Amino acid sequence: MSDKTKKNTFLEAIPTLPLRDVVVFPDMIFPLFVGREKSLSSLDVAMKTNKQICLVTQKFPNIDAVKRADLHDVGVVGNIIQMLKLPDGTIKLLIETKYRVKINQFYDQPNYFSADISKLEEKNGDATEVKAATRALKDKFREYISYEDRIPSDLVAAILELENSSKLADHIASSLPMKIEKKQLILAEFDIALRLENILSFIKGELQIIDTENKIKTRVKSQLESSQKEYYLNEQLKAIKKELGEAAEDAEDDLELFAKLIKEKSLSKEAENKAKSELKKLKSMNPLSSEAGIVRGYLEWLLNIPWRETKELKIDIAKSEEILDKEHYGLDKVKERILEFIAVNKRVKLLKGPILCLVGPPGVGKTSLAKSIANSVGRDFAKISLGGVRDEAEIRGHRRTYIGAMPGKIIQQLKKVKSSNPLFLLDEIDKMGQDFRGDPSSALLEVLDPEQNSNFSDHYLEVDYDLSEVMFVTTANSLNLPHALRDRMEIINLSGYIEREKLEIAKRHLIPKQISLHGLGKAELKISDLAITNLVRNYTYEAGVRNLEREIANLARKATKKIDSNTKLKSITITPKNLSQYAGVEKFSFGKIEEKDLIGVTTGLAYTEFGGDILALEAVKIPGDGKIICTGKLGDVMKESIQAAYSYFKSRAHEFGVTEEEYKKYDIHLHVPEGATPKDGPSAGIGICTSIVSILTSIAVDRLVAMTGEITLRGRVLPIGGLKE
Numbered sequence: 001m002s003d004k005t006k007k008n009t010f011l012e013a014i015p016t017l018p019l020r021d022v023v024v025f026p027d028m029i030f031p032l033f034v035g036r037e038k039s040l041s042s043l044d045v046a047m048k049t050n051k052q053i054c055l056v057t058q059k060f061p062n063i064d065a066v067k068r069a070d071l072h073d074v075g076v077v078g079n080i081i082q083m084l085k086l087p088d089g090t091i092k093l094l095i096e097t098k099y100r101v102k103i104n105q106f107y108d109q110p111n112y113f114s115a116d117i118s119k120l121e122e123k124n125g126d127a128t129e130v131k132a133a134t135r136a137l138k139d140k141f142r143e144y145i146s147y148e149d150r151i152p153s154d155l156v157a158a159i160l161e162l163e164n165s166s167k168l169a170d171h172i173a174s175s176l177p178m179k180i181e182k183k184q185l186i187l188a189e190f191d192i193a194l195r196l197e198n199i200l201s202f203i204k205g206e207l208q209i210i211d212t213e214n215k216i217k218t219r220v221k222s223q224l225e226s227s228q229k230e231y232y233l234n235e236q237l238k239a240i241k242k243e244l245g246e247a248a249e250d251a252e253d254d255l256e257l258f259a260k261l262i263k264e265k266s267l268s269k270e271a272e273n274k275a276k277s278e279l280k281k282l283k284s285m286n287p288l289s290s291e292a293g294i295v296r297g298y299l300e301w302l303l304n305i306p307w308r309e310t311k312e313l314k315i316d317i318a319k320s321e322e323i324l325d326k327e328h329y330g331l332d333k334v335k336e337r338i339l340e341f342i343a344v345n346k347r348v349k350l351l352k353g354p355i356l357c358l359v360g361p362p363g364v365g366k367t368s369l370a371k372s373i374a375n376s377v378g379r380d381f382a383k384i385s386l387g388g389v390r391d392e393a394e395i396r397g398h399r400r401t402y403i404g405a406m407p408g409k410i411i412q413q414l415k416k417v418k419s420s421n422p423l424f425l426l427d428e429i430d431k432m433g434q435d436f437r438g439d440p441s442s443a444l445l446e447v448l449d450p451e452q453n454s455n456f457s458d459h460y461l462e463v464d465y466d467l468s469e470v471m472f473v474t475t476a477n478s479l480n481l482p483h484a485l486r487d488r489m490e491i492i493n494l495s496g497y498i499e500r501e502k503l504e505i506a507k508r509h510l511i512p513k514q515i516s517l518h519g520l521g522k523a524e525l526k527i528s529d530l531a532i533t534n535l536v537r538n539y540t541y542e543a544g545v546r547n548l549e550r551e552i553a554n555l556a557r558k559a560t561k562k563i564d565s566n567t568k569l570k571s572i573t574i575t576p577k578n579l580s581q582y583a584g585v586e587k588f589s590f591g592k593i594e595e596k597d598l599i600g601v602t603t604g605l606a607y608t609e610f611g612g613d614i615l616a617l618e619a620v621k622i623p624g625d626g627k628i629i630c631t632g633k634l635g636d637v638m639k640e641s642i643q644a645a646y647s648y649f650k651s652r653a654h655e656f657g658v659t660e661e662e663y664k665k666y667d668i669h670l671h672v673p674e675g676a677t678p679k680d681g682p683s684a685g686i687g688i689c690t691s692i693v694s695i696l697t698s699i700a701v702d703r704l705v706a707m708t709g710e711i712t713l714r715g716r717v718l719p720i721g722g723l724k725e
């Protein structure tokens with residue numbers, strides 16, 4: 001070894017700084033704090049020479065009077081680049097470290113420490129091994145720092161860019177939170193591959209710890225969560241138990257109430273036995289079970305429907321007549337029939353006679369008449385609408401075995417009115433359907449049959465219910481009813497109202513009713529007769545007065561608003577002039593006839609479900625051979641009456657001045673307008689005949705004469721019967 005190399009490798013009496021709790025690595029810049037006097041002196045010496053200093057870590061940090069044995073064997077040499085005196089007398093030092101050294105001799109001088117040191121050459125070992133270890137270390141370090149955020153990210157980036165494996169190892173080791181001894185071991189390792197592996201195994205260990213830590217964390221968390229869950233569930237359970245306690249109390253109350261009701265109500269013998277046995281069953285059940293719920297529901301129904309709880313009837317024919325007259329205008333024949341019915345009812349008491357059936361178009365007062373009847377004899381009023389009812393169960397209920405089962409509509413309504421002898425209106429009995437679910441009309445037959453209805457059986461109730469004191473009244477729009485049903489009933493026809501009647505009904509009933517419903521004073525809204533007639537003609541098209549009532553309600557609403565928003569306005573009078581202001585644009589054109597007399601067009605009279613109307617019966621001739629064609633959805637009777645009219649014409653053609661050759665040149669096409677509505681009946685005969693004669697003789701028909709009536713083959717026109725429309 002030449003002198004020069006020896007000088008580079010061995011250094012003598014270098015000022016030395018023992019480090020208490022830190023290991024420094026080569027080729028870095030370290031800040032250090034120095035406070036011990038001897039250390040400070042060492043620094044002084046270093047500063048006075050070439051600022052070179054040796055740094056070596058103590059084996060035990062708390063030793064002050066350091067001997068050689070207290071120091072590790074390997075340290076680092078560096079240069080002081082900055083010294084800063086802090087106010088408390090300590091010094092902050094910035095040192096740039098250079099390389100590893102071995103402490104050969106340590107001198108505890110009187111004032112300072114110094115050492116003879118020798119540079120340690122690193123051992124490079126197998127290049128591939130080093131390379132592999134380097135790569136593995138970088139990977140693990142990357143993984144490690146993804147969990148560990150104590151190392152600044154720019155430092156990490158700088159470290160990972162290092163090419164030199166030794167430097168890389170030192171930097172990583174320096175940045176890791178290792179124990180002093182461990183760091184010292186790494187510093188002392190001069191075999192690079194080994195040093196790399198050492199660090200690698202440390203990082204792996206750390207990663208494992210982190211992993212375990214995380215596992216523990218999540219376990220703790222889920223333990224926490226599950227204990228929270230448990231707590232929550234427990235709380236809920238407590239709440240439920242509390243509820244249950246109350247529910248159980250309620251159940252107790254129910255039992256008492258049921259027992260009381262069984263005693264107090266005048267149940268039928270069968271019902272009483274049933275109720276008792278159900279109650280017994282209920283007592284032995286867990287009150288919270290769903291079966292108990294079903295039994296309780298059943299008992300609630302059974303004990304809350306009226307059992308022989310009749311309202312006292314006050315049948316006074318004069319009084320009844322008064323009420324019927326007061327509540328309904330006109331309908332004299334109907335009222336008379338009703339009064340007769342009531343009178344008989346009074347005599348026989350339990351009337352095993354027919355059921356009243358009010359038949360007529362909508363809005364003619366069937367429902368309100370039934371209410372008046374109830375009113376006039378002192379019965380409660382119950383009503384079910386049978387329109388669209390297809391299922392027998394709607395009338396008779398579902399068996400208890402079905403979930404959510406309930407009694408049928410009859411029993412439901414009786415429970416509602418709370419009396420066992422109301423007037424029960426079965427509305428729209430003709431609109432009842434039937435399908436695979438059973439025929440509701442058979443159930444209805446039982447209801448309406450006085451011989452059977454004292455033992456009406458509802459599927460849900462299971463015990464018979466006596467309907468014999470109920471007064472049934474039915475309504476229908478048409479007589480299109482099952483025969484058996486129709487046989488049970490006494491039909492009372494209500495026809496549509498004519499204009500004059502509608503006017504009276506409006507004046508006497510509908511207007512006062514709507515005025516009071518809208519909170520108006522009598523003087524505040526007046527509607528002139530002409531305005532009402534206008535309303536009837538141009539705003540409604542109906543046999544009854546339901547839409548008229550709606551239109552009047554509309555007027556009342558508009559008037560109320562107008563009066564309320566104008567304080568000066570005291571009252572409103574509606575006349576034909578201002579009607580459209582309140583009622584809006586006209587909805588129907590009333591009774592429009594042709595502008596002038598026409599050939600082949602006759603004004604006919606018709607009866608439709610909306611009331612009386614006029615219509616134009618049109619005929620045209622087209623080249624042909626004497627056939628007759630008719631259109632307009634005509635029924636067979638009508639078609640036949642057209643044939644009859646034509647035959648009549650042909651038999652009398654010469655009297656009309658038309659020869660056979662002439663009329664045989666043409667086919668006649670007849671059309672009855674409103675082509676979409678089916679029409680039937682013979683009464684268009686005379687009108688059609690007139691149109692045929694007119695078209696074949698080319699004489700126009702007087703449009704101001706409207707006609708109706710069947711024509712016979714001999715040309716007699718028959719009177720039509722009983723149609724006030």
Ligand code: ADP
Nearest residue numbers: 327328329362363364365366367368505509545
């Ligand atoms: P329906 O049951 O025949 O369809 P509503 O009984 O519902 O008819 O009658 C419709 C409205 O017309 C009710 O407000 C009713 O009071 C009224 N009404 C019908 N006819 C008369 C009448 N003759 N007298 C008084 N109001 C009537």
